Amino acid sequence: MVFGKAEFIDRLNKTKKEMQSRGIDVLVSTNPANMNYLSGYDGYSFYVIQGVIVLLDEAEPIWIGRNMDRAGAVFTTWLGAENMMGYGDDYVQSKTKHPMHFFADQLIEKGAAKKRIGLEMGQDSFNVTSYLELQKKLPECQFVDASFLVNKVRMVKSDREIDYMKAAGEITVNAMKVATDLINEGVKESDVAARIYQTLIEGTEDYAGDYPAIVPLMSAGEQIAAPHLSWTNQRYKNDGIVTLELSGCVHRYHAPLARTIYLGTPSQKYVDTVNVVLEGLHEMLKTIKEGVTGDDVARSWNKVLSKSGVTKDSRVGYPIGLGFPPDWGEQTASIRPGDSTVLQKNMTFHILPALFQADSGFVVSETIRVTENGCELLTNLPHELVIKQKNTIFSKS
């Protein structure tokens, strides 16, 4: 087992407490990361409809999925056999039967036909048809939005979760080093991506590398302006910026990093920009500690920026941890002005002050754990622009 039963019970109790405080009797959680958090379920089956049901007076959640995937639930969850319910294959992508009819049957069976039911309305994996079909079968239920209820419970990590994130961070650093070594004029982007993947999946002595929730993001040349494209079959050219954002993954926990490589000799103007961003990153890392808000952190960044000509209008960080494709972010907060999230000990964030301009793009980041007096870095790689001139590495910080 990836986590002991006591840890799952603790998660369940926190979830129930949050449900009670919102007057929710029953939670239907369909987001794969939330399902994993509550039940342990870890299968690549989230292209079909599945979920876990939490009832306040039940000692375990109920896993519902395709019958074919019930065996995967047996291997990965902490649940008793009676709490793993598989629906028949005739429900899969059918024009007449919908998996939410099966969910409704289980809810009625459990006496929930007139209850107040929380649904993850704002998360993908609970689509509109699911909502309408569930409503149709449970006309006396009251449905309320509980989109980020479990995500919020997930924000403060246990020691075991932090251990997995550190192991993921070790893999991240290995992959980043492999990429940094390989990237040079004339090398094909996809060949670098292939070696990154190999390193991400090989993992460490102790842990297999799992598939990350976001693919390695790699931009070069003009495409620096586009942060969510990835490798092509083009070859790297001299005199250009290369950005990388990637994460190792251990038991679905992530610790991403972004770094930038310059092939050739950067202009003084570019180096000045780099130094502003690095100073901004360090100011944020100095600001983070238990009790400060996301807004405080964003302001420490903006204070550095305001003294320079550098501008950035997108968020500079987000909570990170457990994730399935397409996101490793927890989607509960964004480090930007106005964010009222109060940082607590053992919350974890990806602090990412990235600039995406074609001529002056620079990304650098850190995955951190909030502590009482500051923050702990969960990865171990210098914050710097890597400058590669004539196949030699110089570091500039």
Added chain:
Amino acid sequence: MVFGKAEFIDRLNKTKKEMQSRGIDVLVSTNPANMNYLSGYDGYSFYVIQGVIVLLDEAEPIWIGRNMDRAGAVFTTWLGAENMMGYGDDYVQSKTKHPMHFFADQLIEKGAAKKRIGLEMGQDSFNVTSYLELQKKLPECQFVDASFLVNKVRMVKSDREIDYMKAAGEITVNAMKVATDLINEGVKESDVAARIYQTLIEGTEDYAGDYPAIVPLMSAGEQIAAPHLSWTNQRYKNDGIVTLELSGCVHRYHAPLARTIYLGTPSQKYVDTVNVVLEGLHEMLKTIKEGVTGDDVARSWNKVLSKSGVTKDSRVGYPIGLGFPPDWGEQTASIRPGDSTVLQKNMTFHILPALFQADSGFVVSETIRVTENGCELLTNLPHELVIKQKNTIFSKS
């Protein structure tokens, strides 16, 4: 450009024709594969809300996404600058602003405030909150379900699409061979997965390998019963079944294959089961041609099975092609009894007669193109159980 403008216009015209036949004035397509099909957009940004809008009297679709991703749209779509609309970062995972408000603004701007609007209600990536927020901003619109409208248009492939699927199939075969060579008693599952990924991403001389929409699915030992788990840090044991299902990906097009390896000497009973499944696969491949139905194909499979003791209650195939995580299937049909889909020339299917029992699990599959008189295999790998005894490969078909 991955496809020429003429091909995009053809896709758009087919989509508009289908819209007209359903009385739909405006289509809001949010599924990443459908967005890619209509616009060319290919970024790993589908963890935020984005989409394309198709209006009957507009010559191009309108791309809407996060402002940060607009540069990615510039690089990957065929659209004019005026048809790429980015929303500000203050809409991202915000408690007050929702990206669908921005969609509504664009729809009003285009005169669609009282139109009949098709939404992909049954697909993830259009969640309930998106639906409710769009309704709130467009109270006079009539919303109708257009979940699989574009998916259906996508079913019949162009020659260029088939070329990409064949290139993907070449990568699939390379990765399957790498895996088959490596898997042996004592080898770590994650080390095999790492080499599979490396091969999938390296691609071919002509094409980079893109990230597949589904990760390599690898089961061994007891976990054979669980088809959607993947590699662990365990080592392969002798006297056991190993199943693999994986796909190369070229410009988001897939050609998956499943194969089974036996480490040791299988029992005669197991070999008999294998031969039934192989016969069933070949009967299906012989049945497939333009004009037959999914039901006809399923019946040819069941006819073989009925003569044996082998049973299977899940579908034996589905349409395949363009896909983003978490699915490479097109979700428009399932090869099973009762499926009324009429096969047309250049539809493509993953035919997957897989058994997932721990003691007798066997998977084998083929990706095919329907032709006038039969079908063309898009990959080139023998249909057989690979038996590995004492590190030597014997083939048994």
